[in-house]
Amino acid sequence: MTMNYNQARETMVEQQVRPWDVLDARVLGTLATLPREKFVPEIHRALAYADVEIPLGPGQRMMKPVIEGRTLQALALQEGEEVLEIGTGSGYLAACMGALARDVLSLEIDPALAALARTRLDDCGLGNNVRIENVDALHFSTERRFDAICVTAAVDQVPSLFLQWLRPGGRLFVIHGRSPAMEAVLIRNAVNGPSIESLFETDLPYLVGAAPAPQFVF
Numbered sequence: 001m002t003m004n005y006n007q008a009r010e011t012m013v014e015q016q017v018r019p020w021d022v023l024d025a026r027v028l029g030t031l032a033t034l035p036r037e038k039f040v041p042e043i044h045r046a047l048a049y050a051d052v053e054i055p056l057g058p059g060q061r062m063m064k065p066v067i068e069g070r071t072l073q074a075l076a077l078q079e080g081e082e083v084l085e086i087g088t089g090s091g092y093l094a095a096c097m098g099a100l101a102r103d104v105l106s107l108e109i110d111p112a113l114a115a116l117a118r119t120r121l122d123d124c125g126l127g128n129n130v131r132i133e134n135v136d137a138l139h140f141s142t143e144r145r146f147d148a149i150c151v152t153a154a155v156d157q158v159p160s161l162f163l164q165w166l167r168p169g170g171r172l173f174v175i176h177g178r179s180p181a182m183e184a185v186l187i188r189n190a191v192n193g194p195s196i197e198s199l200f201e202t203d204l205p206y207l208v209g210a211a212p213a214p215q216f217v218f
Helices: 004-019 025-033 042-047 064-075 092-100 110-124 160-164
Strands: 053-055 060-062 084-085 103-108 131-134 144-150 166-177 180-192 193-202
Touching: 004 064, 004 110, 025 064, 025 092, 042 053, 053 110, 064 092, 064 144, 064 166, 064 180, 064 193, 084 092, 092 103, 092 131, 103 110, 110 160, 131 160, 160 166
Parallel strands: 084 103, 084 144, 103 131, 144 166
Antiparallel strands: 053 060, 166 180, 180 193
């Protein structure tokens, strides 16, 4: 039996994403249009529109659709904006952001995931405005500044480096803290210093190199 992905996509938007207070019309339209199943490992394709995280490789998981929806809504990307994504993963969120913004630079530490994400974007005819770099974001250097930054894995503490890459008035979406009660926040690069808006609680794998230091108990 062949799965009706169009119907599954519509059901995901109406029964998962919208009830979780994702009401931005452009975000809902993007999620209802982009073929999420093309970015899911073939072995898990039947779960492409389920309310679950999907394994991508060692220690990496694709976020639930509701988290992706809330992330995109919080960033409120505009058509002329430049975006930095930290953690390409499957490439799906990069494709969504590419549909909403002018330009996306996505950083991925795993070379296999970076290459696979690029292939998926090209196969779908998406992401002509998405560039993927195989690099460790914690050791990345650039003179560019971005209107929005999206971190797709958790950090124990938000690296100050990430905030330095924001333009004045830019915003950073990041999930920080300790499992199992991490906090998703939106940090705005305001004139008087960063302002932080708490969004929701969740639990994600840590960005490589951004996990808490081990606690030794004697």
